[in-house]
Amino acid sequence: xxxxxxxxxxxxxxxxxxxxxxxxxxxxxxxxxxxxxxxxxxxxxxxxxxxxxxxxxxxxxxxxxxxxxxxxxxxxxxxxxxxxxxxxxxxxxxxxxxxxxxxxxxxxxxxxxxxxxxxxxxxxxxxxxxxxxxxxxxxxxxxxxxxxxxxxxxxxxxxxxxxxxxxxxxxxxxxxxxxxxxxxxxxxxxxxxxxxxxxxxxxxxxxxxxxxxxxxxxxxxxxxxxxxxxxxxxxxxxxxxxxxxxxxxxxxxxxxxxxxxxxxxxxxxxxxxxxxxxxxxxxxxxxxxxxxxxxxxxxxxxxxxxxxxxxxxxxxxxxxxxxxxxxxxxxxxxxxxxxxxxxxxxxxxxxxxxxxxxxxxxxxxxxxxxxxxxxxxxxxxxxxxxxxx
Amino acid sequence: xxxxxxxxxxxxxxxxxxxxxxxxxxxxxxxxxxxxxxxxxxxxxxxxxxxxxxxxxxxxxxxxxxxxxxxxxxxxxxxxxxxxxxxxxxxxxxxxxxxxxxxxxxxxxxxxxxxxxxxxxxxxxxxxxxxxxxxxxxxxxxxxxxxxxxxxxxxxxxxxxxxxxxxxxxxxxxxxxxxxxxxxxxxxxxxxxxxxxxxxxxxxxxxxxxxxxxxxxxxxxxxxxxxxxxxxxxxxxxxxxx
Numbered sequence: 001x002x003x004x005x006x007x008x009x010x011x012x013x014x015x016x017x018x019x020x021x022x023x024x025x026x027x028x029x030x031x032x033x034x035x036x037x038x039x040x041x042x043x044x045x046x047x048x049x050x051x052x053x054x055x056x057x058x059x060x061x062x063x064x065x066x067x068x069x070x071x072x073x074x075x076x077x078x079x080x081x082x083x084x085x086x087x088x089x090x091x092x093x094x095x096x097x098x099x100x101x102x103x104x105x106x107x108x109x110x111x112x113x114x115x116x117x118x119x120x121x122x123x124x125x126x127x128x129x130x131x132x133x134x135x136x137x138x139x140x141x142x143x144x145x146x147x148x149x150x151x152x153x154x155x156x157x158x159x160x161x162x163x164x165x166x167x168x169x170x171x172x173x174x175x176x177x178x179x180x181x182x183x184x185x186x187x188x189x190x191x192x193x194x195x196x197x198x199x200x201x202x203x204x205x206x207x208x209x210x211x212x213x214x215x216x217x218x219x220x221x222x223x224x225x226x227x228x229x230x231x232x233x234x235x236x237x238x239x240x241x242x243x244x245x246x247x248x249x250x251x252x253x254x255x256x257x258x259x260x261x262x263x264x265x266x267x268x269x270x271x272x273x274x275x276x277x278x279x280x281x282x283x284x285x286x287x288x289x290x291x292x293x294x295x296x297x298x299x300x301x302x303x304x305x306x307x308x309x310x311x312x313x314x315x316x317x318x319x320x321x322x323x324x325x326x327x328x329x330x331x332x333x334x335x336x337x338x339x340x341x342x343x344x345x346x347x348x349x350x351x352x353x354x355x356x357x358x359x360x361x362x363x364x365x366x367x368x369x370x371x372x373x374x375x376x377x378x379x380x381x382x383x384x385x386x387x388x389x
Numbered sequence: 390x391x392x393x394x395x396x397x398x399x400x401x402x403x404x405x406x407x408x409x410x411x412x413x414x415x416x417x418x419x420x421x422x423x424x425x426x427x428x429x430x431x432x433x434x435x436x437x438x439x440x441x442x443x444x445x446x447x448x449x450x451x452x453x454x455x456x457x458x459x460x461x462x463x464x465x466x467x468x469x470x471x472x473x474x475x476x477x478x479x480x481x482x483x484x485x486x487x488x489x490x491x492x493x494x495x496x497x498x499x500x501x502x503x504x505x506x507x508x509x510x511x512x513x514x515x516x517x518x519x520x521x522x523x524x525x526x527x528x529x530x531x532x533x534x535x536x537x538x539x540x541x542x543x544x545x546x547x548x549x550x551x552x553x554x555x556x557x558x559x560x561x562x563x564x565x566x567x568x569x570x571x572x573x574x575x576x577x578x579x580x581x582x583x584x585x586x587x588x589x590x591x592x593x594x595x596x597x598x599x600x601x602x603x604x605x606x607x608x609x610x611x612x613x614x615x616x617x618x619x620x621x622x623x624x625x626x627x628x629x630x631x
Contacts, residue, residue, distance in 0.1 A: 003509030003516065007498070014497035341493040344454050345556075346482025347510030349475065355510075 004351050008358035026367030029320045031374040033313035038379050040306045044299050051291035056265040058280055058288045068294045070103055071262035073187045074111035077104045081259035095272030099264040102199040107159040110145040111191045114199030130179030133195050137241025139175040140193045143183035151177050170204035174240035200258050402427040403564045403596045404451045409460035421446050433597040438616030444600040452485045452566050453477035465563045482511045486557030490569040492549045494541040501537040504555045527555040550582050567599040
């Protein structure tokens with residue numbers, strides 16, 4: 001082995017604590033900007049991948065970020081609703097493929113996404129175990145949600161009560177798991193999927209109870225006339241949709257008034273896209289957004305935060321380099337006798353410099369290695385504990 | 390002042406200095422002048438004199454650690470006084486083994502690594518199996534072969550001195566330059582260390598030049614350079630060996 005390298009190695013080995021502290025300081029200073037860069041790059045990539053796949057989202061007027069995040073990433077339930085009428089209008093226009101989305105509820109923390117069967121084909125979602133939903137109350141679980149909640153076909157899943165102290169709010173509903181999706185590495189993995197009718201049950205727009213014709217208790221029956229039956233509010237609605245009770249679930253009012261949180265729009269051409277955007281952006285109650293543009297706007301903020309982090313890391317790095325320089329200067333002073341001895345026995349000046357240079361290089365190499373390991377560990381842990389999307 | 394003992398055939402000098410002048414920088418500069426110094430091959434030379442008279446300076450001039458202001462220094466047949474500093478270093482590590490008063494062992498190296506140190510810091514020397522074998526043989530001769538894995542702090546003073554001697558000899562130098570190697574030792578230990586050093590030097594046919602304060606050791610030397618006197622630098626001028 002190279003002589004100065006051997007001596008540098010021996011010196012570093014003699015003071016493992018000192019070497020470890022130096023390596024740790026350098027590694028931490030390198031890890032912080034590296035982790036922020038990896039995470040923000042991953043964040044940007046994930047956001048864009050999803051946003052670029054959907055050319056347009058139509059939803060209620062309000063925060064554009066909330067609409068995009070609720071519709072594509074299922075990360076917000078602070079979102080207004082539009083009606084099935086808008087969906088039907090878009091469907092009739094034939095200028096685009098349209099997919100309805102209702103995403104306002106959760107079940108044991110997982111977002112409940114109500115949509116049509118075409119959604120799965122468009123997203124490229126495959127069933128890994130079981131089958132797709134075929135009737136009211138059936139649910140397909142995303143891969144991560146299935147793992148996290150330990151669910152598989154045959155299990156049940158209760159939805160979360162949005163307002164626990166509001167006794168007029170629709171009750172929690174027990175859903176039946178019929179399938180699990182294959183993982184896709186997207187927000188779909190963490191969601192559970194139901195049909196739109198099930199979402200309307202969660203909204204309270206649809207419900208199920210005992211056959212009205214068979215109810216004759218005076219406290220529940222208000223009256224019957226012309227084939228219509230009026231029941232009291234005191235009637236208990238079903239909290240579980242079973243094959244037996246499914247037939248009893250029904251909607252009061254027009255189907256056109258039933259709520260959706262968004263419609264994903266895939267225009268056939270630029271002209272259709274322009275027409276649809278113009279139609280909705282000309283109203284005050286609705287908006288049509290390009291998710292890519294909204295995401296670009298969001299990423300601008302992320303980039304600004306990253307620049308700030310980079311600046312902090314730069315200052316931190318500069319002070320660390322200054323400290324390392326000070327340590328090297330002190331080390332040279334402490335090792336002055338050694339340098340004198342080496343000079344007197346006839347050591348090459350370059351060899352003496354190389355001993356110090358190698359020791360610094362070894363520490364830097366160990367720091368880079370430690371930083372790489374720390375970065376991978378940090379990114380893995382952060383991604384697991386707090387998924388980006 | 391030099392006492393030259395009669396010796397058989399006239400050996401060639403290993404180190405030689407003519408009209409040597411050296412001045413340390415500064416207002417109260419110490420100056421050293423020598424007309425002629427010769428250390429003959431195979432001989433044991435001692436350099437004595439009071440503190441501050443320039444013994445160590447002369448030793449350093451003769452082996453090229455210092456460059457003279459004027460004059461000529463020849464080491465192992467090469468005129469080192471006209472060499473550039475890097476060349477003087479190479480000439481020194483190839484021809485001179487050094488033993489220091491404080492042993493100057495590197496505390497983070499094992500005894501074996503300390504012995505092999507010259508091979509690790511110069512492009513002139515090549516660390517091969519032969520050098521390693523020689524280091525082990527020397528350690529065995531000096532009775533420290535069982536201590537080769539130990540670091541200096543786990544060695545006694547005498548053991549450290551032996552490691553230092555082995556380091557000076559391992560490159561098979563023509564000249565062993567010793568700067569008061571017995572200065573910190575008691576009289577018994579001084580004599581036994583000197584015995585060891587001279588025995589190994591004779592075995593390897595190396596010349597010894599030793600700076601010392603200990604006059605009781607002088608009977609062991611073939612040649613003595615006495616730099617003492619009322620006017621040290623002037624006395625040094627007259628101190629020539631032949």
